[in-house]
Amino acid sequence: MTAYERLRAETTERDRSLREKVMSLDEAARLVQPGAHVALGGCMMSRTPMAMLWALVRAGRRDLTFSRSIVSSDGDIIFASGLGRKIITSWFSQGIVWGVSRVMRHWVETGRAEFEEWSHMSMGLRFRAGAMGIPFMPIRSMMGSDVHSRVSAQTHPMTCPFTGEPLVLVPALTPDVALIHVQRCDPYGNAQLDGLQFMDIDLPMAAKRVIVTTERIVSNERIRRTPDQTKFPFFTVDAVVEVPYGCAPHECYGQYEPFFKHMDMFAEMTRQDPERGSQEYLERFFHEPPSWNHALERMGLQDLLTATRGGRSIHDA
Amino acid sequence: MTAYERLRAETTERDRSLREKVMSLDEAARLVQPGAHVALGGCMMSRTPMAMLWALVRAGRRDLTFSRSIVSSDGDIIFASGLGRKIITSWFSQGIVWGVSRVMRHWVETGRAEFEEWSHMSMGLRFRAGAMGIPFMPIRSMMGSDVHSRVSAQTHPMTCPFTGEPLVLVPALTPDVALIHVQRCDPYGNAQLDGLQFMDIDLPMAAKRVIVTTERIVSNERIRRTPDQTKFPFFTVDAVVEVPYGCAPHECYGQYEPFFKHMDMFAEMTRQDPERGSQEYLERFFHEPPSWNHALERMGLQDLLTATRGGRSIHDA
Amino acid sequence: MMPERSCTAGTYTTAELLAVMASRALSDGLIVFAGVGTPLLAATLAQRLHAPGLTILFEGGVIGPFIVPGELPPSTNEQRCTRHANMVCPITDVLLLLQRGYVDVGFLGGAQIDRYGNLNSSFIGDPDHPKTRLPGTGGGNDIASLSHVMVVMKHEKRRFVEQVEFITSPGYLRGGTTRRDAGLLAGGPQLIITDLAELGFHPETKRMQIQALHPGVSIEHVQANTGFVLDIAGDVRVTDKPSERELHVLRQLDPDRLYIA
């Protein structure tokens, strides 16, 4: 049985019928198996599935592998909590304005966690190849760099049979689960997302399971009135969880901007002692609050309202 | 100099600055060079750039090569007028309800024109490879069929170096010009299209020149208010022509349905004697009317209004 | 409410028979890539009768449309087929669902089929000097290459031939393992539904075989209308004739009798 036949068999086994799949964060967390490769939607501080990560940390998942286009403080939390020990991405730091992430540095430099680096386009085309059901994508970048030489055991060089040109074949990524946050989704999993799409059109097609968290659950009737706004179809989705402010303290396009003060605080807490600082942060915002709404309460209403005003301002643009 | 370097050089030479490029059908027709490979947007009877074809026939262009996902009566007109002698597509007939196109049959069976057949997905992935700047796309269909064996000189078989699986590499299509009709576009060429997208996201990126005909020219300010609705960017576009009902007698999503009575008439005119029938049709609707609006007048206000009612009804759905 | 001009429930047309028999073969929850005409009609009928969770895909780039009685689309590439859809997307991406493995059934109408389920919709006569140039594959080749295929067609000698002159959409090619040997790792024809019978393929030889007969049809009659010698499955069922309910719902879907006349 080839890799493709296995992928087909796994897809065929899934219940892809038109059915409601609304559940809680805790229920959705059970869909993530130990040892899973988990792909995260969004990019950097935008549409990060933070509430779902919160639920996975609380569910005690450990040592998972993650992949994402660009990783911000979500990566720090993944390493610090032990939720993941390896992250495949193109760029990893809280954000330019806060300098290089101390948590990422501490975990990577002490060898306790791995940050596998690919070029941003390579990450995108690896997901796209997975979404298309092909084993690789040919690309023209990466060649000659040490970014490539460090992962070249996973790629193949090729001379184009049509043009004689040199190419690199990067392997498809087919994550076990993708976690994606959107602005609205129906109970079946038809997702509509506004503004920046990042890699979230390819991710659900590439992954073997998809958990969608959404600012709002809307009716299927509403979705069917604007089908050209649906970005990925219900049958790719296994769980739909309604979580207002589910990206906090990161942003959700048109809804809220990053909670900048909170991000400043996170950077401050982890600057001196990344280990203790991150543990304190996890205690206060992940372990102590009994629900995601309580976690939001800890972040504070003032920050939430400031972020909301900024988020909504996009519509005045 | 490799094929890729030529493509890069041709792209670099283009004026890709933010500039107005509104012109008439006649002016746009001059951008199509003799011998050019012209890709057509839309599919079958939907968003066919008919007004632009009308202008090219009147400009006396001949023996061009065309490519499109699926070809309807536009292909009959291309063959009958001599505008094109070769069409690369996946399906070619006026439409299922009218049986097999007599014009297509006559021109192909007498060897006066060529219909090169590829599978529909292959057509789409050949355009997509062109859009992505790669020389080919690997696919898992076509193998073992005579559709493939008839074009296999243009493809390459491959054994996947990652999985050992058999694949076919289909070559990128980079048309000299793409003709695309949209619902709205700004003077710079930022195009927004509603509903069915067909292959019109990849086409402008794959082509070396793009002529956009649009139901309406809207302001750049309006485009900038909903940038996530823009389907291809201004710098891929070389001409913007405002042509209401520019797809008639085919449809434009949300605006008007096919002029069904007119399509019945075309089928009727060409059934007995495809050659004489198609020449009569070209006289009445292409050569005699001094302008596209006059051609619409020939098609008749009643048909136009019926098609408009049907087109607009999509918004009640 | 049935329009008066429709025939009485007791009798039914060939098109109605094909639509009903095909609908029975579609179980709930399946994702069906359907062409217009009988495939679309049968899939919609199945949704109404026993498969509310069945999803239809159209080649034009339409996912999960919900067909309204009296609004059957004339093709799969115009706006009419987007009515009440869950999603519309580029053509290439809806076809890639086949390659990614999301489609359970590719549901095609057939012009000409052979012993191994290969379909021809491209040429009659020598492809280089064709007697008739047909419209071609469209997505047919991709559907047949990448998914399990169900075909509905009229049972005529000229349509059921020993070997098609041109393989537009691959079945089991020359039988046995030849399909897989050619590089097609998934899919293949499963069920051929005609106005006379239901035919399948032998698990090893991949030769076409009679699996079921429609009421009042004999094996000899089927054979007489087939251009090659058919195999016969171990147990040949006889199908139940279309029920009043099936015909009633079907006729409501197509009150203008576009496809069921």
Place this chain on the structure above:
Amino acid sequence: MMPERSCTAGTYTTAELLAVMASRALSDGLIVFAGVGTPLLAATLAQRLHAPGLTILFEGGVIGPFIVPGELPPSTNEQRCTRHANMVCPITDVLLLLQRGYVDVGFLGGAQIDRYGNLNSSFIGDPDHPKTRLPGTGGGNDIASLSHVMVVMKHEKRRFVEQVEFITSPGYLRGGTTRRDAGLLAGGPQLIITDLAELGFHPETKRMQIQALHPGVSIEHVQANTGFVLDIAGDVRVTDKPSERELHVLRQLDPDRLYIA
């Protein structure tokens, strides 16, 4: 109107010098793939001064945003950078514009650069046991692999090294034809703008060379702040100091002095 706390027109900060010099290098009509900070600031300044038809691309998937004074985005991946954009699209597709050849200039900030214009933003020390793990390539590798690159950075010995420890974004690799030999058929570093000078690369050897000096800067001073021996172009220009108009417009763009302080 300039905020009071901004410095007088006569003097300027290092960041202001870099932004002004970089803006002069961007001619009208170009498509510029820009990072945040000085690249974005310089591209926007060029639009205001002499290049109204210049287009900015952001890695987050943004085409042709129009930056409003006082609304400089903090990154290229959040909603702030979509303001007044002509189009937003998936990240992969905006990066593919580089591969398709639509981008004239890839405009990067640099952490560490070497004689052949190779950039390191991944590791300090042995990659397997790094002294410092840096954030990595992002789109930097793709931009440097597929487009002509312009770099702005502070001129310091520790940043200008003989050979970077790790090539994150490829320049001319080991010089001569090594870039092309490695498979990179297009692009390559064109211009390095620092607070001391402007540097280019020799057409054959691809070694970095001084092309221009900023007012009051000597070749010796540049050399003293470089970790390897620089070549010197045939004719070394001296740049004009930032004009009052350039500084005035620049300071209007960044009234809060986020990037020009």
